[in-house]
Amino acid sequence: MKRDEKTEYIATFDVGTTAVKGVLVDETGCPAAALSVEIATLFEGDQKEQDPQSWWDTFRKISLEFTKSVPSAQIEALVMSGQMQDLIPLDQALNPVCNAILYADGRAGEQAKRIEEIVGAERFLRLTGNRCDGSLPLPKLLWLKEHRPALYARTSHVLISSKDYLLARLTGVCAGDVIAASTAGAMDILQKRWSGELLAAAGVSQDLFPKLLAAHQRVGSVLPEAAEHCGYLPGTPVFAGTGDAGATTLASGISVPGQYNINLGTSGWVAAVSNSPLLTQEGVFNLAAMPEGRYINVVPFLNAGNVHSWIAGVMAGFAGREATDFDALGVLLTQSVPGSGGTLFLPYLVGERFPVLDPDARGCYIGLTPRTTSADLARAALEGVAFSIRQGLERLDAAPESVSLIGGGGREAVWCQILADVLGREIAVFRNAELLPAITVASAALLGLGKISCYEQFTASLGGLETCVRYTPCIGSGEVYGPLYERFCRLHPALRTLW
Template structure:
């Protein structure tokens, strides 16, 4: 039997799955990851990604022999800035996608090339969370680190590829988030790099997700246990992987991802330039684009709420949180939550804004606080869907948030549309990755009867429409405080 080893290098965990020739999951493992938060900066240690990866591959060896694993393919968080020296060692912690420290540099870059030029070249607007402005920030603020930099990577998975193969590579979906790639030509844009003062030689070679980058090196075999010579493929950024896994194929089909961060994804035959806040990605298929409305705050809000309101000394206490949610009522007795824990990039682009509760009274309960957090994320998602041009035909949900039934139902109520929760999220993503290198193996074939559909309840429509109107006023009122 031959297996594909599929991995997801996420924000809170590294996940690994073995998929056999029939597209079945044989074993799944995960290892937690830690984010370093200081002074508003959001960073992770690339060495932790590698240690988690190796821990998972060693678990694989308890089920199959290394010779049976014929290929490795990954997805991972995008829009990071990962700096390596000439020996492929990290120069400093990776600056994560949710870190918007480079607003001033982004403004300077946009002024140098013109906002319209930047938008039409990259498919996206210029802001301080993009890797290219972050590289400018690092050159200005940490020149000693910049001088040591020989390679720049954009996705967490690409650091793992470099450790496995010795090749610095990136897929066109993840690298579309760099703020430096011509999205239609799928090439690094020399005009943007020159305006940023960045050497094109720093940036990785660009691949389609199904293309082989290299093979596992003997040195990597000694650390992770994968057999030297095993094929390693480029893989795809996490938004691309979940879009494949969700099965959306046509305009009007939308997928909501509720991971640590979140997004609403659609597909189109061209990039969307008219809608502010819509992020465009190059898709795996030629002539296809993924249109994403990205949110910094989604599952992290659920996790924060479970820690603050739980009983585990600040650690996420999902059991207590679930009990609070089960006892809550729609509308949270008028309490509104602006869920911007770490700034936001949609529905507002503001790295400095922070969250709040509004409408507290002596009668407010812990259940109201818990539910209002998830309603706040749902209101943000509603704003996201309203930015996309096509009337929803179907809305699916994937990610860890789909495991909380109260959240799924209130999402249907807030959006006014049925929500199909796709089961076996990790399986679907792994199967989608495996299908990239095994085209004969279709993606997203989980049984329909496993899917759970949440239907909006008409009796709460007017309530949520009114609360949504109030929610829309919170950010303008708080901005600048």
């Protein structure tokens, strides 16, 4: 297709857990090109890692496709969102000293306990907006120091978000945004700066940590050597961008208490916004937001889309099909009935951080009978995630007035209906939701370039909720799911001694 030679574009990326997604958008948010490339996660027991080089290789591949589609002279800036709460140690030359330790990896539980004992649980909560646990990067850094001292000795820089590694490769600058840095367990969430008190408690130097920026602030420019590998012009501005929760929350359009957004990615969360951190509810994670002075209140789940992928693979294996045959799972789900014949599934495949903080918990089925079908097993898995999400909504303060859904899980229509039925609320599901975070983060670059006055000026132009498919609760669904939900809430307390 012939492009307007006067049109300028923002190259945007979302560096997720399962894929890197790139979208080339114009200044109105209209995509000119989009590409998603899967990346691998490395598992060793309960440890979960990724090779940062795979992020860079995938980013380069997408970028080179973009610059075939649009002349690099018409790409005016780069900006990204990415997974948060990782530990990414780099040496002095900005090369990874080891694999990135991912957010879902809770190996640093003992280190977290020691940091919390030194600082005090309530003090840690007041400083960071969050509880201290072994999934946070600060305890993970202490774990690296104690268990991999040779690697720690080579570490000159620590990054928190996958996209920040790409920023460092592009610009030579180690920087991070305050949204992703909120997950580090080391940032004063009110002051938006690294806390000397917390770093001292862990016995690590602040010099390791990146410069903190707002999403719309410029990190630097594309270096000549990076431009040669990626196809962009040297000197192209690169902006800080945001952790994925910041982009997703902005894309969902929630702006006042009572509006909630569900994200169904590999992991998931329920998000709301407020004018201050929510410190009174156990399990609520607090992040700085892209608009300054606001906060995102998040109930995070380790198990969401990964459960969908797992059950799709299991059912495909039974039928001799490809593990990624999600269409076949969709057909099977249409044969299921609400309540799955009384079968319940506890969806803690990789441990869980909410509604329980238990890295050792595992998934299980309860209530199997000779009449249980494959359709029951498939549906029960997705109902289990929906029950966890209901527990998350009940933990947040304001009564739900509206609930939207974003993320790849929104493509599974039966799952969307399950969520509406379990929550007893209409669910507005964004079309093309897997690309929205990457498109929305373009607002940070446009704000940084002075082309818009606020984030909302751009996101309002994307169409809003009229682009949604709406799912309303079926009549009688509360009678089915109410008793099952009560049983579900009792499962982990009854089973936790078995792990």
